[in-house]
Amino acid sequence: MTERTLILVKPDGVKRGLAGEILRRIEAKGYTLVAIDLRTATAELLAKHYEEHVGKPFYEPLVEFMTSGPSLAIVAEGERVIEGFRSLAGTTDPTAAPPGTIRGDLGRQWSTAVLQNLVHGSDSPESADREIGIWFPAL
Numbered sequence: 703m704t705e706r707t708l709i710l711v712k713p714d715g716v717k718r719g720l721a722g723e724i725l726r727r728i729e730a731k732g733y734t735l736v737a738i739d740l741r742t743a744t745a746e747l748l749a750k751h752y753e754e755h756v757g758k759p760f761y762e763p764l765v766e767f768m769t770s771g772p773s774l775a776i777v778a779e780g781e782r783v784i785e786g787f788r789s790l791a792g793t794t795d796p797t798a799a800p801p802g803t804i805r806g807d808l809g810r811q812w813s814t815a816v817l818q819n820l821v822h823g824s825d826s827p828e829s830a831d832r833e834i835g836i837w838f839p840a841l
C-alpha cells in the first residue's frame with residue numbers, strides 16, 4: 703500500500719551541508735517528495751513530535767540540539783516508504799550504523815549527552831500520520 707512518512711534532516715545535517723546528499727538518496731531510492739520545508743523546530747513542537755521520549759535523560763539535550771538550527775522537513779511517499787527510509791537511515795547510534803546507510807556513511811558521535819544522527823524517519827503508519835499532522839497540518 704502506498705504510504706507517506708515524515709523525514710527530517712536534523713540541524714546537524716543542514717549545518718554540515720548534507721541536506722542535498724540526503725535528499726539525493728531519498729530520490730535515488732525512488733520515493734516521491736510530497737512536501738519540503740526548512741524550519742527551526744520549537745520546544746513546543748518537539749514535545750509533540752518526541753512525546754514518547756519526554757522525561758528521558760537525553761530529552762533535554764535532544765531539544766537543545768533540535769532547536770539549534772533549521773531542520774529540513776520532508777514528506778515522502780511510496781510503497782513501504784516508512785520501512786524503506788528507516789533502512790536507508792540505519793540504526794539510531796551513528797557510530798554503529800552500517801556503512802551504506804545515511805547514518806553509517808555520514809554520521810558519528812559528537813557528544814555524550816545526545817546522539818546527533820542526521821535524520822529522523824517515522825517508525826510506523828500511526829507515527830507517520832501523527833508526525834505529518836504536527837509538521838504539515840495542511841496535509
Ligand code: DAT
Nearest residue numbers: 760764793794815816817818819822823825
Ligand atoms: P530514532 O531516531 O532512530 O527513531 P529514537 O526515536 O529512539 O531513535 O530516539 C530519538 C532520538 O533521540 C534519536 O534519533 C537520538 C536520540 N537518542 C535516542 N536514544 C538515545 C540515547 N540513549 N542517548 C542519547 N540520545 C539518544
Ligand code: MG
Nearest residue numbers: 822823824825
Ligand atoms: Mg524514533
